[in-house]
Amino acid sequence: MSTDAIHGAAAQRPARLLAAVPAPLDPASADEPFVLSAPGRRLIVQRSDTELAVLDPASGDLVRYPAPWPRDLGTATFSPTAGLAVFAGLHALRAVDASGAVRWEVRHGCWGGECPELHREFAEYAEDTDEDGEHGYPDGGSAAFSADGKLVWAHVRGPLADDAPANEDEEGESDELWLVLDAADGRVLGRVPTDTMASGSFHTAHPDPALMGLSIGEGEEGSPALWGRLEGGVLSVRKIDDETVLLDVSPSGRHLLATDVQQDALYLHAAEDGTILRDLDADGAVPPYPQGGRVYWDFEAAFTDESTVVAGTSGSDAGYGPGRHWLIGTDDMAVRARISYPQDVAGPARAAGDGAWYTVSEDRTAVLVWELTQEG
Numbered sequence: 445m446s447t448d449a450i451h452g453a454a455a456q457r458p459a460r461l462l463a464a465v466p467a468p469l470d471p472a473s474a475d476e477p478f479v480l481s482a483p484g485r486r487l488i489v490q491r492s493d494t495e496l497a498v499l500d501p502a503s504g505d506l507v508r509y510p511a512p513w514p515r516d517l518g519t520a521t522f523s524p525t526a527g528l529a530v531f532a533g534l535h536a537l538r539a540v541d542a543s544g545a546v547r548w549e550v551r552h553g554c555w556g557g558e559c560p561e562l563h564r565e566f567a568e569y570a571e572d573t574d575e576d577g578e579h580g581y582p583d584g585g586s587a588a589f590s591a592d593g594k595l596v597w598a599h600v601r602g603p604l605a606d607d608a609p610a611n612e613d614e615e616g617e618s619d620e621l622w623l624v625l626d627a628a629d630g631r632v633l634g635r636v637p638t639d640t641m642a643s644g645s646f647h648t649a650h651p652d653p654a655l656m657g658l659s660i661g662e663g664e665e666g667s668p669a670l671w672g673r674l675e676g677g678v679l680s681v682r683k684i685d686d687e688t689v690l691l692d693v694s695p696s697g698r699h700l701l702a703t704d705v706q707q708d709a710l711y712l713h714a715a716e717d718g719t720i721l722r723d724l725d726a727d728g729a730v731p732p733y734p735q736g737g738r739v740y741w742d743f744e745a746a747f748t749d750e751s752t753v754v755a756g757t758s759g760s761d762a763g764y765g766p767g768r769h770w771l772i773g774t775d776d777m778a779v780r781a782r783i784s785y786p787q788d789v790a791g792p793a794r795a796a797g798d799g800a801w802y803t804v805s806e807d808r809t810a811v812l813v814w815e816l817t818q819e820g
Contacts, residue, residue, distance in 0.1 A: 455781040457771050462800055462813040468497040468506055471808035475515055478804075479811060481797025482524045488811050489522055491515045496529045498522055510544040513566045517573060519586045519646075525593030526627050532587040534579060535563035537598050539630060548630030550598075551605035552621070556582045562605055585620070588647030588656065589627065596625040597656045597672065599638065599645045622658060622681060624674045634679030640668055648690040650715070651697040657690045667705045671718060684718040691745045692753075692795050699774065701753060707740035710755060712774050722777040729779050730757050733764035742792035746801035748816060751775055754783060754793040754801050769793050771816070785814070 465488050467477040474492040481487075488499040496509040509529035511520070518533035528547060531538045534555045539547040554561050556569060556579035563569060572579045585599035602619045620642055624634040640660045648657035658670045669688040672681045684690075684702070691701040693715065700713040710724045726739045738760060745755035751774050758767025767790060769783040783793075790806035793814075800815045 456784040457781040458784050458786075458817045459814040460817050461786060462815050463501060463811075465499070465501045465811045465813070467809050467811060468499040469495075476804055476808050477811050479794065479796045479802045479813070480522060480524065481795070484798075485524060486796060486813070487522070487524060491520050496520045496522060496531075498529075507542050509540050509542055512538050512540065512546075513570075514573070517566075517579070517582065518584060521587050521589055521596075521647075523589040523593035523627060526589070528593075528627065530587050530589070530596055530598075530627075532585055532598060532600070533566065534569070534582050534584070535561075535566070537587060537596070537600065537625070537630070539596075539627070547628075550600075550623075550625065550630050550632070553601040553603055554579075555584050555601050562603070583643050584645070585642060586645045586647055586658075588649055590653035590656065591649055591651050592653045594627050595633070595653055595674070596623075596627050596630075597647055597658070598623045598625060599642070599647075599658055599660065602637070604632070622670065622672060622679070624656075624672070624679055633677065634674050636672075636679050636681050638668075638670065638681075641665060648693060648700075650693050651695070655697070655715070657684075657693070657700065659688070659690045669702065671700075671715075682718060684713065689743055691743070691755075692747050694747045694750050694774075696750055699747075699750070701745055701747065701755075701774075703741050703743065703745075707743065707759070710741055710745070710753070710772070710777065712777060722774070724772060724777040724779075726757060726760075730768070730770060733761060736760070736764040744792035744794045746793050746795035748799045748801065752780075752816075756792045758790070758792055767791065783816075 469490045469492050474490050477490040480489050490497045493514040498507045513533050520531045522529050529540050537550045569579045587598040602621045619637040622638050642660045643663045645660040654674045656672045660668050666686050668686050669684040669690050670681050687705045688702045700715050702711045711720050712722045730739050732739045740760045742756040753772045756769040761767045771780040773780050789803045793801045796802040802813045
C-alpha cells in the first residue's frame with residue numbers, strides 16, 4: 445500500500461515548532477504536563493503528589509503550589525489571573541496560593557466508594573487509600589476556572605458541609621452537584637444536581653466566563669455532556685447528549701467539538717443550543733494502517749481557528765505506525781490534509797490557544813507547541 449493511501453490524502457500541511465519546553469517535574473513522579481493558555485500567554489502546568497508546578501516559558505518563572513493530598517486522589521486546576529491553584533479532592537475543594545496558605549475550602553460528600561462521611565481533613569482517611577481500603581479506588585469530580593479567573597466551576601459529590609443534617613445519625617443527600625463558586629472566597633454562587641453517577645469528569649471552558657462544559661464518565665453507564673450557564677445568580681444546565689465527550693470550544697465560542705464514547709465520529713455542535721451541525725466519521729475519512737484495526741478519533745483535539753480543527757487518530761494508530769494528526773475543515777467536516785511534522789510526535793493534539801496546539805513527548809519530559817505553516 446502506498447504512503448498516500450495509508451495516510452488517506454496526498455495533501456500534507458506542514459507544522460512548525462513554536463516551542464519545545466522541558467516539563468517542570470520529573471515524569472517518573474508526576475502527571476503528564478499540560479498547557480494552560482490565557483490571552484497572549486501560555487503556562488506549562490504539572491502535578492506531583494506534593495505540588496502543582498506552574499512554569500511560564502516566556503520568563504522562566506516557576507511557581508510551586510503545595511498539594512494537600514496525593515495526585516491520585518483528585519485533580520487540580522490553576523488560574524493565571526488569580527495566581528491560585530484549586531485542588532479537587534475526595535472530600536473538599538481547596539484553594540491554595542503560592543505560599544501554601546489556604547484561601548478557602550468547600551467540604552462536600554466523599555467520593556470514596558460508599559463512604560457516607562463528611563471528612564474534615566485528608567488525615568481522616570489518609571491510611572485508607574491502599575488497594576484494600578474504601579478510598580483506594582475512588583470516583584472523582586473536577587474543577588476549572590472561568591476564562592477570566594473570577595469563577596470556579598466544580599463537579600462534586602453532595603452534600604456540602606453546610607447542607608449536612610443537624611442530626612449526626614442522619615445521612616445527607618449524596619447527589620452529585622455542579623457548583624459555581626466565587627474564586628476570591630469560595631462562596632457558592634450557583635448549584636444544580638447533575639443526576640449522574642460519575643467515575644470521573646473534566647471541564648471544557650468557554651470564552652464567556654458565564655458558560656462552561658462538563659463531561660462526566662460513568663463507566664459502562666454512559667458519558668453525559670452538560671452545558672452550564674450562570675445568569676442572574678441562577679445556574680441553568682442542559683444535557684448535550686448521554687454518550688458524548690467534549691473536546692474543545694471554537695475561538696468565538698459559537699461552536700463545540702465533541703466525539704462519541706466509541707470515538708467513531710467528530711461532531712460540530714452549536715454552542716447556543718447543542719444542535720449537531722455536522723459530523724465526520726473516522727471510518728472512510730482516515731484509512732487504517734496495513735494490519736491495523738478500526739480507526740477512531742482521539743479523545744482530544746484543537747481548534748486552530750473558527751473553521752479549522754487539528755484532530756488525531758494516534759490511539760488507533762499505536763502499534764501499527766506513527767500517530768497521525770489531520771487538518772479538518774469545520775464548514776463541511778472534511779479532512780483537508782495530514783499534518784506533517786519535522787520530528788516524531790506522540791499522542792493527541794491538544795489546544796494551546798492563539799491558533800496553536802501542543803503534543804507531549806513520548807517520555808513526557810517536554811511539551812511541544814505547534815502551529816500551521818502558511819500555505820503557498
